[in-house]
Amino acid sequence: MKTHTEKLTFDETIKLESGSTLSGFELMIETYGELNQNKDNAVLVCHAFSGNHHAAGTKTEGGKPGWWDQIIGDDKTIDTSKYFVVSVNNLGGCDGSSGPISISPETNQMYGASFPEVSVKDWVNAQKTLLEYLKIPAWEMVAGGSLGGMQALQWSISYPTLIKKAAIIAASSKISSQNIALNEVAREIIRKDENFAEGDYHLQNIKPKKGLKAARMLGHITYLSEANMRKRFGRKLQSPETKIDEEVSYEVENYLQYKGEQFAETFDANSYILMTKAMDSFDPAKDFEQDLVKCFKQIKAKLFIASFNSDWLFPKEYGKDIQLSAIKAGVRSSYVELEGDYGHDSFLFHSDEYASSLKNFLESDE
Numbered sequence: 001m002k003t004h005t006e007k008l009t010f011d012e013t014i015k016l017e018s019g020s021t022l023s024g025f026e027l028m029i030e031t032y033g034e035l036n037q038n039k040d041n042a043v044l045v046c047h048a049f050s051g052n053h054h055a056a057g058t059k060t061e062g063g064k065p066g067w068w069d070q071i072i073g074d075d076k077t078i079d080t081s082k083y084f085v086v087s088v089n090n091l092g093g094c095d096g097s098s099g100p101i102s103i104s105p106e107t108n109q110m111y112g113a114s115f116p117e118v119s120v121k122d123w124v125n126a127q128k129t130l131l132e133y134l135k136i137p138a139w140e141m142v143a144g145g146s147l148g149g150m151q152a153l154q155w156s157i158s159y160p161t162l163i164k165k166a167a168i169i170a171a172s173s174k175i176s177s178q179n180i181a182l183n184e185v186a187r188e189i190i191r192k193d194e195n196f197a198e199g200d201y202h203l204q205n206i207k208p209k210k211g212l213k214a215a216r217m218l219g220h221i222t223y224l225s226e227a228n229m230r231k232r233f234g235r236k237l238q239s240p241e242t243k244i245d246e247e248v249s250y251e252v253e254n255y256l257q258y259k260g261e262q263f264a265e266t267f268d269a270n271s272y273i274l275m276t277k278a279m280d281s282f283d284p285a286k287d288f289e290q291d292l293v294k295c296f297k298q299i300k301a302k303l304f305i306a307s308f309n310s311d312w313l314f315p316k317e318y319g320k321d322i323q324l325s326a327i328k329a330g331v332r333s334s335y336v337e338l339e340g341d342y343g344h345d346s347f348l349f350h351s352d353e354y355a356s357s358l359k360n361f362l363e364s365d366e
Contacts, residue, residue, distance in 0.1 A: 001073050001080045003057050005030045007096050010129055020116035023105065027130055028053045028089040028096025032072060033080035035136070042136045043078055043085045043362070044127060046144035046151035049275040050216075050267060052095035055087035056080070070350040077355040078362065083140065091126050092118040092274040100270035101202065111270075113199025118274055120147070120282045124154045131162060141362050143167035145347030146314065147275070150282050153303075153322070157284050160300040167304045167358060170311055170347040172318035173292055173325070174283040179313065182222060183276040186215035190269050199270050208269045213260035215272060220259050225310035225343030292321075296329035303333035304361040306354070308340030308347065334361070 007028045015021050030053040035042060045055050045068060056072035058065050071077045072085055089097040092115065100115040107114075131139065142152040142163050149171025156166040193211030195201055201208055233252035244257040288295040303326055307319035316337050323335035336357050340346025346354075 001032055001057055002034055003030065003032055005053070008130070008133065010133070012129070014122070014126060014129070016116055016122045017119040018117045022091075022098060022116070025091060025098040025126065026096070026102065027091075027098075027126060028093075029130065030054055030056075030066075030087045032056050032085040032087075033083055035084040035134075039136050040138075040140060041083045042134070042139055043083045044131075044139050044142045044155075045072065045078070045085060045087045046123075046127075046142065046148035047087065047090065048144070048146040048148050049279055050263070050272075051148070052093060053087045053089040053097075054095075056085070067348060070348070071355070071358070077350070077359045078143070079359075083362075086130070086134070088127060088130060090118070090123045090275075092271055092278070094268035094271040099268070100199075100274070101268050110202045112202050113270055115270065115274065117277060119278050120150050120154050121158065121284075123151055123278075124158050127151075127155070128159055128162065138162045138164055141165040141167060143169070143358075143362075144171075145169040146171055146344065147279050147282075149347075150279070154282075154284060156299045156301040156303065157295060160298050163301045165302045165304065165361065165364075167306070167361060168319075168322060169304075169306045169358075170308055170314050170319075170344060171322075172282075172314050173285065173322055175279060175314075180280045182218070183280055186218050187273050187276060189215045189218070190272060193269075196269065199273075201269070207264075209264040212264040212267060212269050212272065213257075216263040216267075217256045217260040220256060222313045223343055223345045225312065225341070227310060228341055228343055231341075292325040293328045296325050296331050299326070299329065299331045301331075302361075302364070303331060304358065305333060305335045306338055306347075306357065307335075308338050308344070310340045310342070310346060311344045313344040 011024045013023050051067045054066045055068045056066040074081045089095040092099045100111050104111045142155045144152050149168040152166040153168050155163045190211035193208030195206040196208040236251045238251045238254040248254045285292040285295045305319045305323050307316035326333035338354050
């Protein structure tokens with residue numbers, strides 16, 4: 001699989017939904033496969049809130065597989081011997097695109113807490129600039145899970161003539177008040193860290209690792225299913241030789257400690273806050289008198305909507321609501337409820353049913 005990683009710099013000003021502007025911005029991208037002569041085989045994959053541009057393969061990131069490596073690659077579901085796949089780290093992230101750890105041209109210091117709020121629509125607008133840069137007439141498909149699925153949906157609404165298919169997986173047209181509450185608890189945990197310094201921790205060369213770790217531990221519980229946790233961990237005690245912390249008693253505690261510690265080493269706290277707020281604010285119907293059917297009247301793309309039966313964070317009702325609104329709006333669409341062993345995270349993992357349904361959708365005629 002041919003892989004290319006590049007940081008692109010755009011000089012044009014981008015106006016954000018918040019009213020703020022960025023006078024130029026950077027996007028870190030990774031591509032897989034090759035663009036054909038007609039430029040009609042391009043697929044954009046959009047990451048969930050803690051993801052980045054590294055979606056497949058092990059060429060970059062120290063040999064670590066990309067977040068959708070089970071789905072993207074030669075002879076895989078999104079076959080890179082046929083399709084040119086583009087993955088981009090979103091604005092506000094911390095893996096190369098403009099975000100809180102970038103240098104502000106105004107102050108010549110890291111943005112830190114001063115980086116403006118971003119939205120799903122802002123990401124799609126930046127991705128549209130990328131589409132133009134690549135001289136691609138339209139995406140054959142835009143796909144993603146969770147917050148990535150929200151971007152795929154927004155693409156179909158914002159730029160109906162620039163996208164042929166949208167795969168909206170384990171996603172929603174807006175999240176519940178319970179999910180907003182969980183995100184706010186995570187943000188408050190970060191803010192209360194003694195090293196948060198009101199978001200300007202970079203200026204003091206410190207990092208709110210304890211807060212980030214605890215926030216990720218909380219989040220990780222919501223990504224898994226109770227059945228998966230019961231099957232994987234049960235109430236098994238952790239071996240003393242492999243404990244992450246002396247306070248740990250159970251394997252599930254040890255697992256969460258490990259995942260939280262890993263995440264806190266690599267992710268930025270301000271990016272965490274920005275990404276979760278973007279998720280909270282996503283509600284495309286707000287521009288159409290809160291009428292999702294009226295909102296979907298803009299859509300020309302064919303939609304694939306998928307939910308997982310073990311996902312309690314974004315349950316199947318979310319996907320069904322998108323499908324019902326699409327039907328009422330006269331949008332070509334299909335809905336599938338899939339078996340998933342990993343709760344909300346099931347969209348990241350291959351299964352035969354999942355792979356065949358997504359592959360058939362991508363390769364279907366218009």
